Amino acid sequence: MATVGEVLDRIDRKAPWRSAYQDDPVGLQVGRRSQTVTRALVSLDRSMGAASKAAELSAELLVTHHPLFFRQLARLTDESEEGRLALFLAERSIALISAHTNWDAAHGGVNDVLAEILGLQDVRPFGPSGPAREAKLVVFVPRESTDRVIDALSEAGCGEIGLYRRCAFYSRGTGTFRPLEGSNPAIGQPNAVECVEEDRVEMLVPRARVAAALEALRAHHPYEEPAFDILPLEDRAPWPIGRIGALREPSALGDFARFVDERLQTRCWLWGKPDATVRRIAVVGGAGDDLWRDALTAGAQVLVTGEVRQHHALAASEAGLAMIAAGHYATENPGTMRLREFLGAEFPEVEWLFFEPEEGEAGRPVVRW
Template sequence: MAVRGESLIRALEEWAPPSLAVERDPIGLQVGDPGAEVTGVLVTLDVTEEVVDEALRLGANWIVSHHALIYRPLHHLRGDRPAGRLAAKLLKNGINVYVAHTNLDTAAGGVNDVLAEKLGLENAEVLAPHFRERLKKIVVFVPEDHHMNVLNAMCEAGAGWIGNYSHCTFNSRGTGTFLPREGTNPYIGQQGKLEQVEEVRLETIVPESAQARVVQAMLEAHPYEEVAYDIYPLDLPGRSFGLGRIGRLPEKTRLKDLAERVKQAYGIPALRLVGDPDRPVSTVAVLGGSGGRYARTALERGADVFITGDIDYHTALDALAAGLALIDPGHHVERLVLERVCQILREKWAPPGMKVVPTNVHRDPFQFL
């Protein structure tokens, strides 16, 4: 049975919803047809000609990229220019490109969580929140013999989370009534007779992003032909999402020792350091990509050191004056998320035999001499 691009996109967006992206970030399907069959998936940081050639060798007609192929408005597509040549190669060979950028940075288990995990940061929190998810309460009435089936189906689909507790619900018993009319096929009772059934009122909390998925799971698990349920908006703060993470090292260490740990954990040959190498540090902020603009946020959140890429001269000078140490491991360390993306897709989407692999050809454009 053919697997279409829509299912791949759906799996990616269940993990890293577009709502988590910062405003005007160009994400989503940038080249191709969502209805195209998937023959294989190549995951990359950037889409280059070398990556496209790699996809062709692998027989993968879908590329999942962290950085956008089309970031700024295009004024032309010329075959004698790199952008036009690359677009022509993609279209000619039927290769589709899907982009997950700041939504992947922000998502739980995404870029910034991977970077924090590699350093062993404890009690890591969002550094710079920009999105708070809306919460809903869903109430459904279930016959007692299907109560736990429906409860488990809803919770496995994403309902019932409060902090690190799952399957949080409230259940009360009562009597439901209904009268099946002509044309019905009732699970309980018969047409033309008023029925009274012992039911459970099952209520739980659900994040807005999971609402459709939870409702679908509920309907599939529920035995009734017509399911009675209600959904209420809640005036409660949902989970906070944003860029970067801030946490503590297991034990205080010198800045130069942390820098060596970063090199080893991120697999890089060199980095740039701002601050006294012998300074003790314990609270660390990290933000994948180009995060210099968040140096002030890291300082205000109590970070001793901020780890991010593409730090400019004036940001470094200001941080030094303010007492914030900086470590710049480069932008390319975001590549560490590629295996996580592959893992998620293999576990939650890929059918048996489907190739889902990270690129082996894309490299950091910078070299150290």
């Protein structure tokens, strides 16, 4: 039977928790990793509406895009909105997981889904996300075992760079050692100096996974005493959260805005000349207006996001970038539905349901009336 801990680990593989913005409290917010899950509810927002629905369905788990706890609480009581919700869930043994900016940035997450719905071609990531907090593992491996060790380290979470996996570098050299009496060398004999053709293998490893990586290393390296170094790194370039791509055909900006309305079932706001011709489109679901400079640098003519504040709309339009505010709900709900599909495929033994509030309720806006 699936557990909350297994769900957390499976999301981590697809959308690493460490790729979230630094102050984004993603992951398990309420409950225990050991809790078993037979039915779960997925929702864009953590709301009393979603929590009540989870309780009504006897779900043991609620997975939301937006986290419950954004600020630190000094007490857990029914006097705060977060407290009421957390108590409601805890009293009913319903766990709460939030997959937020890690799911925005993930391959196949919120922004990939948005690019897909808008029919963008040649989609690639742009813009910042949280820092990666990594180290480098350097290990010396006899040549014939190099692939096996790289595979095992990759399985343990080493060698992930952006949308690439199993990234490693190796260089050839000679390792030498003299085993002592009582040793059990894979190559050589006690008391004889041995020289072995070895590869120096280098892979990035998230600091949180160093212990798991060393366990995998010891299990798959042929030597009794593998030689390795762990080097702390400066935080490297963050994970890109936005996506940029091209429309199949150039379009008038006004027509494109109508297309966004229709595809996302929304009614958007547009800053830009409706008769301008556009093709390069950037997307960032939710509150992504502050990424307009990154979108422009990446070559976009339009940024489609959820919300646009006036000062960003002004600065962007003067810099030559059109902005479309398509609504927070409309730009992130489709990606949250995709999270449900992903979890459904990963855990077919669990019943995965989706919470879609009525228009005008629990954070879902009324688009037309």
